[in-house]
Amino acid sequence: MKSSPTPLPDLENREDINRLVHDFYGRVRADDLLGPVFDDIAGVDWDTHIPKIADFWETALFRTGNYKGNPLRPHLLLSLQTTMDREKFQRWLELFFETVDSHFQGENAGHIKRIAADMAEVMQARIASFGG
Numbered sequence: 001m002k003s004s005p006t007p008l009p010d011l012e013n014r015e016d017i018n019r020l021v022h023d024f025y026g027r028v029r030a031d032d033l034l035g036p037v038f039d040d041i042a043g044v045d046w047d048t049h050i051p052k053i054a055d056f057w058e059t060a061l062f063r064t065g066n067y068k069g070n071p072l073r074p075h076l077l078l079s080l081q082t083t084m085d086r087e088k089f090q091r092w093l094e095l096f097f098e099t100v101d102s103h104f105q106g107e108n109a110g111h112i113k114r115i116a117a118d119m120a121e122v123m124q125a126r127i128a129s130f131g132g
């Protein structure tokens, strides 16, 4: 008899978020469209960026409050250096959804994808109103 596939766990804690964020930025850096934006244009310091983003998601999902920052700001600045268009945001979301779905499923997995999609919309609207 064929057994049904083991269901994936939901995102439950910081450790899960760390796993997600590490895997996601690995995919971003390997991507032809987004990799150069992070590594060449923004010159991201990954040792600083990864824990900050993990704080951001931990605060968004579990209300820990350890992210203090302005998530819009770096993207507005980036739009002065490169095009921050729909194609890039769509690729970002595609990679993010793919990463979430390859590790997790459940309420929090659904929630984090909705937050990411909403943030991407808000960022694009703000960038457009900023003139980018």
Ligand code: HEM
Residues within 6 Å of the ligand: 034, 037, 038, 042, 043, 044, 045, 048, 049, 052, 053, 056, 068, 069, 070, 071, 072, 074, 075, 078, 084, 088, 089, 092, 115, 116, 119, 120, 123
């Ligand atoms: C085309 C899509 C995107 C690109 C190219 C991009 C790129 C970047 C870059 C270069 C930084 C600055 C990193 C650093 O030097 O520390 C950054 C920061 C950040 N990004 Fe994005 N990003 C994108 C979409 C998003 C989306 C959709 C979200 C929301 C879920 C997001 C969340 C954040 C947050 C929370 C920060 C840290 C802000 C802070 O400094 O407090 N990004 N992003």
